[in-house]
Amino acid sequence: MTLAIQLPQVGLRRYGSLLSAMAWGALAVAAAVVLLSLFASVLAPYDPDYVDLNNVLAGPSGQHLLGTDALGRDLLSRLMHGGRTSLLGPTIVVIGSTVLGLLLGLVAGWSEGWVGKVLGRLFDLLFAFPALLMAMLAIALFGKGLFAPILAMTIAYVPYVARLAQSLVVAERGRPYVQAYRVLGFRTPWVVLGRVLPNLIPTVGAQSTLNFGYVLADLAALSFIGLGVQPPTSDWGAMIEESRGALLGGYILPAFWPALVVVLVVVAVNVIGEELSDRIGGKLS
Amino acid sequence: MTATDYAQAPTPGVSARKREKRRAVRPAVYIVKKLLALLLTLFVASLAVFFSRFLVPGDPARFLLRGRSPKPEALEEITRQFGLDQPAWEQYLNWLSGILRGDWGRSLTYRQDVSDVLLGRLPTTLQLVALAAVFITVLGLFAGIVASLNKGFGDRFILITLTAAGAVPPFVAAIALVALFSVGLGWFPSFGSGDGGWDRIWHLTLPALALGITYIAMVARVTRSSMNEQLLREHVEVATSRGLARGSVVARHVLRNALGPILTVSGVLVAGLLVSSAIIERTFGLSGIGQLLVQSIDRLDFGVVQAIVMVVVAAFVLVNTVVDLVQPLIDPRIAAGTESR
Numbered sequence: 001m002t003l004a005i006q007l008p009q010v011g012l013r014r015y016g017s018l019l020s021a022m023a024w025g026a027l028a029v030a031a032a033v034v035l036l037s038l039f040a041s042v043l044a045p046y047d048p049d050y051v052d053l054n055n056v057l058a059g060p061s062g063q064h065l066l067g068t069d070a071l072g073r074d075l076l077s078r079l080m081h082g083g084r085t086s087l088l089g090p091t092i093v094v095i096g097s098t099v100l101g102l103l104l105g106l107v108a109g110w111s112e113g114w115v116g117k118v119l120g121r122l123f124d125l126l127f128a129f130p131a132l133l134m135a136m137l138a139i140a141l142f143g144k145g146l147f148a149p150i151l152a153m154t155i156a157y158v159p160y161v162a163r164l165a166q167s168l169v170v171a172e173r174g175r176p177y178v179q180a181y182r183v184l185g186f187r188t189p190w191v192v193l194g195r196v197l198p199n200l201i202p203t204v205g206a207q208s209t210l211n212f213g214y215v216l217a218d219l220a221a222l223s224f225i226g227l228g229v230q231p232p233t234s235d236w237g238a239m240i241e242e243s244r245g246a247l248l249g250g251y252i253l254p255a256f257w258p259a260l261v262v263v264l265v266v267v268a269v270n271v272i273g274e275e276l277s278d279r280i281g282g283k284l285s
Numbered sequence: 286m287t288a289t290d291y292a293q294a295p296t297p298g299v300s301a302r303k304r305e306k307r308r309a310v311r312p313a314v315y316i317v318k319k320l321l322a323l324l325l326t327l328f329v330a331s332l333a334v335f336f337s338r339f340l341v342p343g344d345p346a347r348f349l350l351r352g353r354s355p356k357p358e359a360l361e362e363i364t365r366q367f368g369l370d371q372p373a374w375e376q377y378l379n380w381l382s383g384i385l386r387g388d389w390g391r392s393l394t395y396r397q398d399v400s401d402v403l404l405g406r407l408p409t410t411l412q413l414v415a416l417a418a419v420f421i422t423v424l425g426l427f428a429g430i431v432a433s434l435n436k437g438f439g440d441r442f443i444l445i446t447l448t449a450a451g452a453v454p455p456f457v458a459a460i461a462l463v464a465l466f467s468v469g470l471g472w473f474p475s476f477g478s479g480d481g482g483w484d485r486i487w488h489l490t491l492p493a494l495a496l497g498i499t500y501i502a503m504v505a506r507v508t509r510s511s512m513n514e515q516l517l518r519e520h521v522e523v524a525t526s527r528g529l530a531r532g533s534v535v536a537r538h539v540l541r542n543a544l545g546p547i548l549t550v551s552g553v554l555v556a557g558l559l560v561s562s563a564i565i566e567r568t569f570g571l572s573g574i575g576q577l578l579v580q581s582i583d584r585l586d587f588g589v590v591q592a593i594v595m596v597v598v599a600a601f602v603l604v605n606t607v608v609d610l611v612q613p614l615i616d617p618r619i620a621a622g623t624e625s626r
Contacts, residue, residue: 124326125326125329125330125333128326128330128556128598128601128602129330129333129598130556130557130560130597130601132560132561132563133556133560133594133597133598136560136563136578136579136582136590136594137334137337137590137594139582140581140582140585140587140590141337141338141340141341141587142341213452217454218454220454220456221454221455221456221561221564224456224564224568225456225563225564225567225568225579226579226583227579227582227583237456240456240457240460244460247460247463247464247468248463248467248468248475250468252464252468255460255464256464259457259460259461262454262457263449263452263453263454263457266452266453266454267448267449267452270448270451270452271448
């Protein structure tokens, strides 16, 4: 069946062409890091776990572009391989919390009665548990590694998405196009999922992009204190922890590179996220 | 703080009779509502923290004894100590009433009461968080005020610096500060909490800076945008045209109105500081409750973990409630409901 009224669709396309130079730069940095990590097994010059005790704490050279760590392992290779674990966690958390948050937010925003109120209270309560604290409680329950913190942080970030989605849905519910669909007798699930949901995606996407940076930093911090990714698996946070001895001895590079990459990625993600939310004009919490 | 304090602040646009009425009912209702919400949140949070243990499949006694010898007598002791042979809700009630009475159970690692272990560690963490809060207030407010009063290059420079600083995770800041000020310049120690007094502050400076960096940037940005918004308001223009000095206009007419949003974020801030102190204390070898949390996770001492999680959540909820209660005193419009936050 075709509809006589053409309704404006709000999508990312409308904003995509207008990114500032800074956002393009951020996008380029993020893309480069993702690609280098993704194809680490092909691109990395060395085996990230290959120990070369004759070549310990070497500075940058033609052989080792970024130098080596206290065990003579190639830092560039470890960075590239470490990117896999360091980026995988935040990706899962962001996808999981976005999907769950959108669903809960849709339900909370659409139902006018007690369901919305109870869900709102639940979001409030979840806000009282900082993500990092929840992750540590989960590690205490289920053991060290990536599984527990990913599970906990997915739940911890749901209210950020859900609260935003809820307020957006409440605003959308009163708009003429929704009422038009209702008057025309369309089923609620179709209207909500097919017509309201797409209008939430840009704003929620901007929030989730920002969340990615926070999750990355928190997971790296967990690996740094030895509760997250376990050695010998390379991870940016764990790399910084491993190089603390060298740092106190005056060798800065083994700690500097992973720290730089973490900060670069978080800055890039923040710039992209803020650019998106500025373009959309939605106010993020 | 009494109920009448709330009503003494003049409420513009409300007649004397209405104000009289409000003095009788509103503040009391507001306070009671906030306190009830506080109790409810604490109650539900305690449920979540206690029953999280039941998510782990298998024998609870064996879970609590992980990493230790599961001798029959040890199993028996833990069963008795945690009351594991009782129904779940009874265990919960015992745990809750214990917490309310100050009996937080015993630590498996330290063979001491959890409350004693916690109390011994608390001062270091409180000093660290307090020093970080000082840095956040002073540096954050200062950077935000300077940015909002300087248009153009100064504003842009500070804003870019803040964006970068806000993206530095505390543990990276810790490493960078150690590299620069301990290893490089040798100005500050990189380990331990020192003796009391100035030595303590000297030892805690780098940890507090690392802990606060994210929030210094956050407070500065909130201050900046909040002040920018106020600077455009008519009452500021009026104050300026009356010939008041720039400084007093900013202090009395801009900053006071801009404090609301800054206070609002302080609940998040305190919880964030307490949680991040786990990472910072470990990095700088400070024996506070943050390091205790990490050690207890490491040594599988679940009772201590539960207690610390509960303390942090309670601190967060308490600070939020205090902020909600104090805000009407600073900004009477909130009590009057004329301006939403």
